[in-house]
Amino acid sequence: MQGMWPTPLLKLNIGKDVWAKLEFYNPFSHSIKDRTALFLFKEAIKQNTKSIVEATSGNTGIALSALSSIFKINFTVFIPSTAPSSFKVLMKILGANVISAGNSTTELLPLVKKLSEFNGYTHLDQFHNEINVLAHYETTAKEIDEQTKVSGIKVKRIIATMGTAGHIVGIAKYFKEKYGNDVEIIGVEPAHGERIPGIKRVTDDKDNKFLKIAKIDRIIEVKFKEAVEGVIDVARNDGILIGLSSGATVSAYKKMIRESKDEGATILVFPDDAFKYVNELEEYV
Numbered sequence: 001m002q003g004m005w006p007t008p009l010l011k012l013n014i015g016k017d018v019w020a021k022l023e024f025y026n027p028f029s030h031s032i033k034d035r036t037a038l039f040l041f042k043e044a045i046k047q048n049t050k051s052i053v054e055a056t057s058g059n060t061g062i063a064l065s066a067l068s069s070i071f072k073i074n075f076t077v078f079i080p081s082t083a084p085s086s087f088k089v090l091m092k093i094l095g096a097n098v099i100s101a102g103n104s105t106t107e108l109l110p111l112v113k114k115l116s117e118f119n120g121y122t123h124l125d126q127f128h129n130e131i132n133v134l135a136h137y138e139t140t141a142k143e144i145d146e147q148t149k150v151s152g153i154k155v156k157r158i159i160a161t162m163g164t165a166g167h168i169v170g171i172a173k174y175f176k177e178k179y180g181n182d183v184e185i186i187g188v189e190p191a192h193g194e195r196i197p198g199i200k201r202v203t204d205d206k207d208n209k210f211l212k213i214a215k216i217d218r219i220i221e222v223k224f225k226e227a228v229e230g231v232i233d234v235a236r237n238d239g240i241l242i243g244l245s246s247g248a249t250v251s252a253y254k255k256m257i258r259e260s261k262d263e264g265a266t267i268l269v270f271p272d273d274a275f276k277y278v279n280e281l282e283e284y285v
Contacts, residue, residue, distance in 0.1 A: 077091055
């Protein structure tokens with residue numbers, strides 16, 4: 001697993017001094033969730049666990065399925081029935097025991113906890129385990145800092161989506177500790193009543209303890225259609241196929257520059273690519 005990082009930082013053509021952290025270069029899930037999964041999995045290995053269980057909306061499950069197949073550990077994954085079918089297929093190919101139920105990971109967490117309690121499975125708990133934040137504090141954030149320094153990029157703001165909130169909080173903790181308010185951290189969440197695969201509303205989540213770890217300066221809401229428009233915008237200006245959460249980040253950037261001066265460099269974190277979401281994108285092209 002050596003040589004996985006850093007993932008590329010690419011200058012985009014969708015605005016002035018805009019850069020994208022291309023997290024779909026991660027090898028297992030082709031997403032940023034490889035980082036979380038690897039850190040959580042390594043901790044489970046230290047405990048000599050034989051079976052693990054996790055709730056996921058998709059990418060974490062693929063990464064954990066891959067790691068479990070490599071290390072010959074039993075993996076049971078709970079995934080919402082509303083998640084794109086591609087995730088379930090890929091996890092099954094990797095050998096995971098896939099249980100599809102409910103409309104959200106929040107609904108599935110009680111089932112995961114019961115399996116963990118009664119069957120002795122190790123629940124990795126990406127939604128509450130601070131190792132999730134640590135993974136991005138030690139890798140994603142440091143990479144962005146080092147890559148921008150080497151390239152002479154003066155970072156003004158970083159825009160990232162929110163699901164577990166692990167990667168944005170890890171980034172926020174690192175940059176706020178090092179640069180204070182010189183770097184603005186902007187979160188992206190679905191608008192009320194909207195569903196965007198891979199992210200969720202954190203303003204409705206009163207139990208998210210990660211948000212207490214570091215300051216998120218502001219949160220921008222995005223509709224599903226706006227996320228799709230972001231995917232198409234990058235595809236037709238930069239020739240890369242980004243996922244729906246990445247498209248949401250692009251949409252948030254467009255909204256942000258309409259409200260404020262576009263000064264300094266903006267870093268967009270692109271969690272994954274478009275290939276798992278073809279069915280969701282089909283009706284828009």
